[in-house]
Amino acid sequence: MERDRDKQIALFVGAGLGAALMFMLDPARGARRRALVRDKTVKVLRQGGRAIQDRSEDKPSVFHRRPTTSSKRGFALSLGIRSSIPVRSSLPLKRGT
Numbered sequence: 001m002e003r004d005r006d007k008q009i010a011l012f013v014g015a016g017l018g019a020a021l022m023f024m025l026d027p028a029r030g031a032r033r034r035a036l037v038r039d040k041t042v043k044v045l046r047q048g049g050r051a052i053q054d055r056s057e058d059k060p061s062v063f064h065r066r067p068t069t070s071s072k073r074g075f076a077l078s079l080g081i082r083s084s085i086p087v088r089s090s091l092p093l094k095r096g097t
Contacts (some may be wrong), residue, residue, distance in 0.1 A: 024030055024037075
């Protein structure tokens with residue numbers, strides 16, 4: 001039963017890839033379609049690069065200072081990553097008074 005399902009999926013994936021190749025390699029309009037896909041891809045990559053650049057300009061202090069344990073944790077949290085790095089206090093410990 002599982003093998004039949006795998007064969008059906010492979011058949012549909014193969015048919016989809018074949019149709020996409022036929023669509024893109026069409027002698028009559030394929031060049032126009034390829035140019036359109038290329039232009040849209042370049043546009044998306046350019047927008048992504050701008051978004052990354054804008055994000056990095058928002059937080060210049062993170063990239064220009066020497067990273068400490070707390071700044072590594074803060075940077076990870078700003079990216080939505082939970083860190084296992086313990087938070088240390090920047091205050092000195094009092095030694096006997």
